[in-house]
Amino acid sequence: MENVVFIILNVLFLTILILFLARQGQGAIVLEQSYAKQIALLIDSAKPGMTIILDMGKAKDLAEKNNLEFKDIVKKTDNVITIRLSEKGGYSYSYFNDVDVSLYPDTSNPEKVNSYVIKINEYN
Amino acid sequence: MSITNIKMKMNKKGGAKIISMYWFVILIIIAGGIFAMVYSFYHHPYDVRELEGEIMINHIADCLSTQGNLTSALFDEEGFSQNFSENFLENCHLNFEVEEVLQKNFDVEEEIWGGEPQYYLQINFYKSENLENSLFEISKGNLNLVADWNIQEEKEYKRTAKGVEDDFFSFNREDMYLIKILTIVKKTEKNVK
Numbered sequence: 623m624e625n626v627v628f629i630i631l632n633v634l635f636l637t638i639l640i641l642f643l644a645r646q647g648q649g650a651i652v653l654e655q656s657y658a659k660q661i662a663l664l665i666d667s668a669k670p671g672m673t674i675i676l677d678m679g680k681a682k683d684l685a686e687k688n689n690l691e692f693k694d695i696v697k698k699t700d701n702v703i704t705i706r707l708s709e710k711g712g713y714s715y716s717y718f719n720d721v722d723v724s725l726y727p728d729t730s731n732p733e734k735v736n737s738y739v740i741k742i743n744e745y746n
Numbered sequence: 747m748s749i750t751n752i753k754m755k756m757n758k759k760g761g762a763k764i765i766s767m768y769w770f771v772i773l774i775i776i777a778g779g780i781f782a783m784v785y786s787f788y789h790h791p792y793d794v795r796e797l798e799g800e801i802m803i804n805h806i807a808d809c810l811s812t813q814g815n816l817t818s819a820l821f822d823e824e825g826f827s828q829n830f831s832e833n834f835l836e837n838c839h840l841n842f843e844v845e846e847v848l849q850k851n852f853d854v855e856e857e858i859w860g861g862e863p864q865y866y867l868q869i870n871f872y873k874s875e876n877l878e879n880s881l882f883e884i885s886k887g888n889l890n891l892v893a894d895w896n897i898q899e900e901k902e903y904k905r906t907a908k909g910v911e912d913d914f915f916s917f918n919r920e921d922m923y924l925i926k927i928l929t930i931v932k933k934t935e936k937n938v939k
């Protein structure tokens with residue numbers, strides 16, 4: 623009997639630890655920051671005429687869990703990119719490349735809209 | 747059952763209990779260590795300033811030189827164009843405006859929303875025959891960041907600005923030039939905790 627309790631407690635402990643580790647990288651704060659910086663750096667290194675498709679599946683899942691629409695999670699104000707994956711907050715990061723950028727969900731495959739299109743138009 | 751057998755059984759049981767107690771103590775210590783490592787990893791911002799500096803250097807190099815030749819806009823009848831230097835940010839399509847961040851204002855001992863310039867760039871042109879003396883210099887952005895960056899020559903400090911240096915050779919007709927580019931990015935509020 624004691625051995626069974628001991629094993630159950632060990633398994634419980636390991637499960638909690640694994641769940642904790644699995645959840646850490648999926649939080650809104652971490653994802654918002656990572657996508658905002660990623661998009662800003664992509665724009666910085668891009669040239670007019672380029673079209674970049676960025677997979678944002680993880681962001682989409684989290685946004686839908688928080689009742690936000692996929693098309694509303696990326697915003698651009700002047701040269702600042704803001705990602706918002708929860709009702710509160712959001713994360714902004716600026717880029718230095720003075721280009722006109724269009725950002726919108728990639729609807730080329732309507733059944734699986736997981737990506738964002740970053741279209742670099744012209745220099746400002 | 748003899749008395750020695752009973753004693754041995756009792757000791758074995760007691761020993762097992764002590765082992766399981768220590769086992770849980772060890773597990774808690776390991777869990778604490780893992781928690782601390784994961785917490786410190788995920789609760790520190792990603793520091794992308796060096797990457798930003800490198801990208802800016804590539805951007806500037808592309809603006810100044812095409813296929814190994816310096817852009818003609820860089821020169822006028824008298825040599826290097828002062829006009830190109832003055833309008834460098836517009837000419838090379840750079841925008842040093844940044845988002846407003848909560849910054850420590852030491853004058854009034856409080857945090858305020860503001861956006862002091864977070865970038866600095868410096869470009870020096872050398873003739874290939876004389877790599878000691880710079881012929882022409884272009885610099886833009888927040889000059890104070892240079893001192894901030896220089897501090898790090900002996901030791902790297904997390905909260906100071908990050909600088910990246912690189913150079914390349916390029917031609918203007920028959921003359922070969924060495925172009926040294928330095929970019930410094932501060933943005934500590936967004937990249938360092």
